Amino acid sequence: xxxxLAATIKGITDVQTISEERKTVLQPLVxxxxxxxxxxxxxxLNFICTHNSRRSHLSQVWAQxxxxxxxxPNVHCYSGGTEETALFPKVAETLTNQGxxxxxxxxxNNPVYAIKYSENTLPIIGFSKKYDSPFNPVSAFTxxxxxxxxxxxCPFIAGAEKRIPITFEDPKISDGTTEQTKVYTERxxxxxxxxxxxxxxxxx
Numbered sequence: 690x691x692x693x694l695a696a697t698i699k700g701i702t703d704v705q706t707i708s709e710e711r712k713t714v715l716q717p718l719v720x721x722x723x724x725x726x727x728x729x730x731x732x733x734l735n736f737i738c739t740h741n742s743r744r745s746h747l748s749q750v751w752a753q754x755x756x757x758x759x760x761x762p763n764v765h766c767y768s769g770g771t772e773e774t775a776l777f778p779k780v781a782e783t784l785t786n787q788g789x790x791x792x793x794x795x796x797x798n799n800p801v802y803a804i805k806y807s808e809n810t811l812p813i814i815g816f817s818k819k820y821d822s823p824f825n826p827v828s829a830f831t832x833x834x835x836x837x838x839x840x841x842x843c844p845f846i847a848g849a850e851k852r853i854p855i856t857f858e859d860p861k862i863s864d865g866t867t868e869q870t871k872v873y874t875e876r877x878x879x880x881x882x883x884x885x886x887x888x889x890x891x892x893x
Contacts (some may be wrong), residue, residue, distance in 0.1 A: 690754075690757075690758070690788075690806050690807050691788050691789070691790060691805075691806065691807065691889050692788070692885070693787070693788030693807070694754070694756060694787065694788025694806055694852070695788070696788065696790055696882070697787045697788045697878075698758060698788075698881075698885070700878075701878055701881050701882045703832060703882075704882070704885070704886045704889065706882060707882060707883060707886055708752055710790075711883065712886070714795055714854075714855055715747075715855060715884050715886060715887055717844065717851070717853045717881055718734075718779075718831070718833065718853050718887050719890045719891065721850075721851055721853065722734075722761070722764075722767075722887065722888070722891055723891055723892065724771075725763075726761065726891055726892075727770070730763070730767065730829075730881070731763045731829065732756075732761070732763055732764045733765050733766040733767070733826045733829055733830035733831070733834065734747045734749075734752055734764070734765070734766045734767065734830065734831055734833060735766075735768065735769060735825055735830050735832050735845070735846075735849070736752070736766070736767070736768045736769075736833045736835050737768070737769050737770065737771075737820045737824065737832055737833065737834050737835065738770055738834075738835045738838075739770055739771050739772065739836055739838045740770050740771075740772060740774040740817065740838040741768055741769050741770030741772075741773065741774065741776075741817040741818060741819075741820075742770070742774050742775060742776055742780070742817055742862060742882060743777050743780055743859065743860055743876075744775045744834050744835040744836055744857045744859065744876070744880070745768035745769065745770065745836075745840040746776055746780055746815055747780060747783075747784070747876065747877050747880045747881075748766075748768065748833065748835050748857075748880050749766045749767060749768040749813065749815070750766075750784060750789070750813055750815070750853075750883065751804075751877075751880050751881040751884040752764075752766045752884040752887070752888075753766040753813055754789075754806045754884075755881075755884045755885045755887065755888040755889075756888055757780045757806065757807075757810075758764060758848075758885065759885075759888040759889060759891065760893070761888055761891050761893070765826075766813070767826065767830070768815075769818050769819055769820030769821070770817060770818070770819060770820060771796070771819070771820065771838075772819065773814075773817050773818050773819050773822075774799070774817045774890050775798060775799045775800060775815060775817045776800065776802060776815050776817055777861075778810055779860075779869065779870075779873050780866075780873070780877075781802055781804075781815075782873075783870075783873040783874055783877050784877065785805065786823065786874070786891070787874075787877060787878075787881075789804055789806055790804075790805040790806075791803070791804050791805070791815075794825070795816075799816055799817050800816065801814065801816040801830065802814070802815040802816065803815075809837045820832070820846065821847065821848075826848070827847075827848045828848040828850075829848075829865045830848065830849060830850065831849060831850055831851040831852070831853055832851070832853070833848040833853050833854075833855055834852065834853070834856065834876050835855060835857055836856055836857070836859065837856050838852075849874040857874065857876060857879065857880060860872045860873045860876040862876065881885070
C-alpha cells in the first residue's frame with residue numbers, strides 16, 4: 690500500500706476507540722463475512738446511502754482497503770443510493786489526504802474516479818449511482834445501510850441476502866463552514882476504523 694495510506698492505517702487499527710454499543714451494531718456484518726469465508730463464497734458488500742455521495746463511498750473504499758490489509762479474499766465492495774447525484778469532491782480530497790491516489794477518469798456532472806490504494810492493483814471505481822445500478826451486483830450481496838434516510842426509504846432491497854443498518858452521521862452538516870475539513874476527516878477515520886475492526890475479526 691502507499692506509504693501515506695499505511696501511515697493512516699497505522700493510526701486507525703486501535704479498535705479501543707470503538708464502543709461496545711458500536712461493536713454490537715457491526716457484529717452482523719462480521720457474521721455475514723465470516724459465514725462467506727467459511728463456505729468459500731464471494732463476499733459482495735453494497736453500501737447504500739441516500740445520494741451515494743459521501744458516507745457510502747467512504748464505507749466502500751475503506752471496507753475494500755481493510756479486506757486487502759487483512760488478506761480476506763474474494764471481497765468486492767460497491768456503493769449506491771436511493772438516487773444518483775455525484776461523489777462529493779470533499780470526499781475525494783479527504784481520501785487523498787489520507788493516502789489514497791485518486792484521479793478522474795471521466796469528468797461530467799457525475800464524475801468517475803479511479804481510487805487506488807496500491808501501485809499494482811486495480812482501482813476502486815467511484816461514482817454516484819442507484820443501488821440497483823447494473824454496475825452493482827443484482828444478487829448474492831448484503832445491503833449495508835449507511836444512513837437512516839436510505840434505511841427508511843428502502844424497506845426492501847431486491848437481490849440482497851441480508852440487510853444491515855450501520856449508520857453514520859452525515860459530514861454534509863459541515864459544508865460551507867470552517868469545520869468542514871475537520872468533520873470530513875473525522876468521519877472518514879471513524880468509518881475506516883470500524884471497517885478495519887470488522888475485517889480484523891474475520892478468522893481465515
